[in-house]
Amino acid sequence: MRTLTTERLTLRPWHLDDADFVFDMYARDEVQRYLGRNPTVLQHREQAVATIERWTALAHPIRHIWAIERTADGHLLGTLLLKPIPASQGLELNDTEIGWHLHPDAWGHGYATEAARAALEFGLAAGLTKVVAVTYPENTASQAVATRIGMRCLGLSSAYYDLDCMLFEAP
Template sequence: MRTIVSDRLRLRPWQDEDADFLFDLESRWEVVRFVGPQPTIMNDRERALASIARRRAIDDPVHGIWAITTAADGRLVGNLLLKPIPLSAGEQAGGPTEVEIGWQLHPESWGHGYATEAAAAVLSDAFDRGLTRVIAVTHPDNRASQAVCRRLGMTHLGRTTKYYDMPNELFESETREPQPVRPDQVRPLRATWSKVVGATAQ
């Protein structure tokens, strides 16, 4: 899986040595509380290792799940995904597979604009590689992730139950490259940053 670089961040493949960080990240309720219809915390480091193995096994020229690290010192700060989004039960598949973007940031890294910067870099890369549309879905109460979507220039399409068997706020970005996000343009956020039930919520 490729590495993607922005001004302050480096998004790279997950490694086994990252297991302690991933376990710490996903064992925090404040990080996972908006993920899916029945959020659960990670309660075993072995699950982190298994999750890393699945992430490393992704072999796709566009999709991926990246570890977000700081470019300056390689410090792990979170997780970002770009992947096909699962439909809710009873939804009919039709047309091209929809692709979602999502993120999780460690609480110690909230408020620095990392989610916005990382997602902007991945969206730009995805459009360069031929994607024409990317969506994000967030739990209705996940205001922080909704703010990230708006900073990315994504369009809010309203509430939907089409994905993940639960209501979500739906955002989309189409074939245009998102506007570059400079650190001085990002307002600090102290609210919970989590997977957009689909980053990523999920």
């Protein structure tokens, strides 16, 4: 897996000893409420361990799920994803989703945008052809990140997750 660095951040593989952070972040409704088809907060630390195991098993040369770490002090901030996106029923698509989940303590510093920009640049340079982001229509904070990194808003779409989402596409 490629580690990426930016001015303030390191995007690195997840380790099992990050489970306390993963549990703390994904046990929060304000983080989970707009994630996936059926948002559900984690209830037990073992679920965080299983999540990390699932993420690290996704061995792919380009699509990765990174831990975002602040380089200066090694503090974990959240997750940056480049992963296959589930197409809605009846559609055959092989697109890549870019996504960002930050711990609420790390919101409001531009970290999501900085990490996302680096991951998108990496993915496109490595040969990904179609990178999309989808957000719940009311998730304006996430839509702002997509716009800041230069993604184009294509409006509401039901192409992914069997949901009506705001769809963004990388240029």
